[in-house]
Amino acid sequence: MTASLTVRDLGEKRIIAEIIRPMCELADVPIGIGDDAAMLSVPAGKSLLVSTDKIPEDLLAVQIGLMDAFHHGRYLATVNISDIAAMGGEPAGLLVTLALPSDFSLQYLTDFYKGLIQGCSEWGIGIVGGDLGGGTTPCFSAVAVGFVEPAQVLRRNGASVGDQVFATGPIGGFNTALLYFIVAKPRGLALSSKDEEYLRCKLVHPIAQVRKGRLLAASGLCRSCMDITDGVARTLFELADCSRKGLAIREDLLPVHPATAEVAEFLGKPARDVVFGIGLDLELLGTIACPRDGLPASLRDELVVIGIVKEEQGNVLVAPDGERIPIPSQGWQHFAGSALDLVKASAPVTRDPAPR
Amino acid sequence: MTASLTVRDLGEKRIIAEIIRPMCELADVPIGIGDDAAMLSVPAGKSLLVSTDKIPEDLLAVQIGLMDAFHHGRYLATVNISDIAAMGGEPAGLLVTLALPSDFSLQYLTDFYKGLIQGCSEWGIGIVGGDLGGGTTPCFSAVAVGFVEPAQVLRRNGASVGDQVFATGPIGGFNTALLYFIVAKPRGLALSSKDEEYLRCKLVHPIAQVRKGRLLAASGLCRSCMDITDGVARTLFELADCSRKGLAIREDLLPVHPATAEVAEFLGKPARDVVFGIGLDLELLGTIACPRDGLPASLRDELVVIGIVKEEQGNVLVAPDGERIPIPSQGWQHFAGSALDLVKASAPVTRDPAPR
Numbered sequence: 077m078t079a080s081l082t083v084r085d086l087g088e089k090r091i092i093a094e095i096i097r098p099m100c101e102l103a104d105v106p107i108g109i110g111d112d113a114a115m116l117s118v119p120a121g122k123s124l125l126v127s128t129d130k131i132p133e134d135l136l137a138v139q140i141g142l143m144d145a146f147h148h149g150r151y152l153a154t155v156n157i158s159d160i161a162a163m164g165g166e167p168a169g170l171l172v173t174l175a176l177p178s179d180f181s182l183q184y185l186t187d188f189y190k191g192l193i194q195g196c197s198e199w200g201i202g203i204v205g206g207d208l209g210g211g212t213t214p215c216f217s218a219v220a221v222g223f224v225e226p227a228q229v230l231r232r233n234g235a236s237v238g239d240q241v242f243a244t245g246p247i248g249g250f251n252t253a254l255l256y257f258i259v260a261k262p263r264g265l266a267l268s269s270k271d272e273e274y275l276r277c278k279l280v281h282p283i284a285q286v287r288k289g290r291l292l293a294a295s296g297l298c299r300s301c302m303d304i305t306d307g308v309a310r311t312l313f314e315l316a317d318c319s320r321k322g323l324a325i326r327e328d329l330l331p332v333h334p335a336t337a338e339v340a341e342f343l344g345k346p347a348r349d350v351v352f353g354i355g356l357d358l359e360l361l362g363t364i365a366c367p368r369d370g371l372p373a374s375l376r377d378e379l380v381v382i383g384i385v386k387e388e389q390g391n392v393l394v395a396p397d398g399e400r401i402p403i404p405s406q407g408w409q410h411f412a413g414s415a416l417d418l419v420k421a422s423a424p425v426t427r428d429p430a431p432r
Numbered sequence: 433m434t435a436s437l438t439v440r441d442l443g444e445k446r447i448i449a450e451i452i453r454p455m456c457e458l459a460d461v462p463i464g465i466g467d468d469a470a471m472l473s474v475p476a477g478k479s480l481l482v483s484t485d486k487i488p489e490d491l492l493a494v495q496i497g498l499m500d501a502f503h504h505g506r507y508l509a510t511v512n513i514s515d516i517a518a519m520g521g522e523p524a525g526l527l528v529t530l531a532l533p534s535d536f537s538l539q540y541l542t543d544f545y546k547g548l549i550q551g552c553s554e555w556g557i558g559i560v561g562g563d564l565g566g567g568t569t570p571c572f573s574a575v576a577v578g579f580v581e582p583a584q585v586l587r588r589n590g591a592s593v594g595d596q597v598f599a600t601g602p603i604g605g606f607n608t609a610l611l612y613f614i615v616a617k618p619r620g621l622a623l624s625s626k627d628e629e630y631l632r633c634k635l636v637h638p639i640a641q642v643r644k645g646r647l648l649a650a651s652g653l654c655r656s657c658m659d660i661t662d663g664v665a666r667t668l669f670e671l672a673d674c675s676r677k678g679l680a681i682r683e684d685l686l687p688v689h690p691a692t693a694e695v696a697e698f699l700g701k702p703a704r705d706v707v708f709g710i711g712l713d714l715e716l717l718g719t720i721a722c723p724r725d726g727l728p729a730s731l732r733d734e735l736v737v738i739g740i741v742k743e744e745q746g747n748v749l750v751a752p753d754g755e756r757i758p759i760p761s762q763g764w765q766h767f768a769g770s771a772l773d774l775v776k777a778s779a780p781v782t783r784d785p786a787p788r
Contacts, residue, residue, distance in 0.1 A: 112519050113482060115585055128529045173484045
């Protein structure tokens with residue numbers, strides 16, 4: 077395929093017949109692409125989970141040249157599969173809906189689909205359907221389908237006072253990466269190549285926490301759960317708000333990569349401001365009932381406990397010296413302005429000299 | 433709400449919390465909007481159907497001022513539910529994914545959701561989830577979920593030689609309406625107010641054929657089926673192509689509204705050219721095995737037989753005088769140009785004088 081071909085050159089029907097369908101044909105479903113709807117059999121005793129997410133047309137990692145078409149497609153698959161993970165489900169299939177301008181590159185579309193299929197295959201599923209249409213600007217969205225035992229499903233709204241607040245892994249890495257690549261690195265901060273690669277992966281290669289979601293569901297102990305897609309502070313706010321409770325998060329327990337502190341220091345702000353910024357970490361945050369004899373072995377090494385559920389609403393960060401700092405409720409919100417502006421605004425343009 | 437408010441004024445989270453969620457709360461699902469995914473229980477013995485369709489951002493009926501926000505939303509719901517109908521399924525829920533520019537009217541969005549909910553309630557379902565995000569231009573898409581007995585599902589690819597070709601109702605009305613409102617009426621054709629209203633409904637108030645799809649599925653006789661979304665000729669082509677057969681359609685059997693002949697005559701073209709043009713009639717087209725003693729009573733009054741399946745590929749229209757006219761394979765295709773240009777190009781700019 078020559079690099080200059082656009083979707084107009086082949087047209088909708090030929091793109092589906094000659095590019096998309098052959099790539100997707102291995103999907104293990106009885107009826108998929110080519111019929112009006114996909115048909116999937118549902119395991120006995122399970123309920124259906126279905127979720128849809130679009131990703132911004134101007135994804136920052138694409139804008140700044142860190143993300144290629146393959147990882148762009150994988151990203152769309154992964155953020156959708158992550159919604160199934162956040163409910164404790166097992167993914168079953170993905171549908172992909174794209175609106176593309178007629179001069180959109182066919183090569184980009186093909187590589188995007190390769191990434192979508194990669195993102196699916198990581199969880200043993202395939203692309204089972206979708207829709208391809210025209211648009212003035214690109215619109216990338218997908219639908220994840222999954223199954224779950226209805227009695228085990230993870231919801232957002234069951235937090236109880238005394239529950240432990242957990243994260244499934246490091247948080248704040250996405251926002252650290254944005255601040256590093258967009259602000260700090262251009263101003264001269266040079267992290268080690270290992271740390272830089274770690275941050276690059278946070279932006280371009282997120283991981284859906286399906287396995288940990290399934291463990292949480294099976295444990296019967298998880299009382300609320302969601303994935304981090306709009307920033308850590310916003311996720312903590314929504315989690316607490318759904319249960320009309322408050323969360324007390326211990327700053328010394330936050331699972332934060334050392335690069336976050338380096339970037340924060342360079343920008344002259346506390347590391348917590350970076351952790352609680354915008355960002356799509358995809359780790360699960362939630363609350364869990366803690367049995368008298370501690371978490372079961374199956375969960376002990378999978379979760380990081382970061383705080384506790386309290387009665388009074390309003391989330392607070394408890395600093396090591398005992399100071400209680402309110403955690404803001406904001407995070408990423410559509411229609412509030414561009415993500416790039418938000419990142420730039422969150423970093424002071426010049427560092428204040430340290431007080432003497 | 434004042435008419436001048438835009439989505440930027442409220443922001444994503446408040447729009448969902450204050451407008452969308454309250455409107456959707458009656459949806460009868462255990463878990464829906466507010467969690468990461470919707471959960472639906474699956475009736476025993478049934479398989480899942482899931483489909484996604486976006487509608488063009490520049491829908492012609494909106495462009496020409498015939499369709500308001502309410503019917504725009506209802507249209508999005510209906511074309512998605514129609515995909516479940518085409519598979520013989522029963523609808524179970526709808527998810528809605530919108531990308532909107534930040535100056536998009538909140539009033540339009542609210543009315544759009546009222547229409548979505550109306551389109552769902554016609555089939556006893558509700559909106560169970562979705563995603564709302566920003567975009568340079570609007571992108572309207574949805575996901576329909578349904579259930580079907582796996583042994584009864586209607587597919588596209590089972591047509592056998594000798595099957596009867598059926599339609600569930602009148603065809604060509606959508607294209608007739610486009611040609612009337614965009615070309616013929618501005619040039620002076622005045623249909624009766626009843627016919628004009630009929631054509632207006634074809635554009636702005638399509639009906640998903642869920643009931644007839646269910647009857648076809650239950651009959652065990654339907655061998656191929658799809659809904660008309662890209663024009664009658666294109667649908668007949670895809671249906672035949674999926675089974676590697678040909679269809680012989682009898683012109684005298686086509687269920688065509690008298691207004692189609694009037695518009696065609698005014699434009700100086702045969703009625704069949706109007707019937708086979710672009711258009712989203714949403715009637716089902718398919719093929720059915722005809723028992724020796726004729727169609728069962730349950731189907732006899734529900735279908736119009738319009739032709740027969742033949743071995744040789746290539747669809748033909750058999751005129752009343754026996755002439756066999758090839759039916760073109762084209763129809764509406766994304767990336768091929770604007771629908772408005774297509775409609776205008778399909779009508780001669782001046783009528784040829786009738787030969788004397």
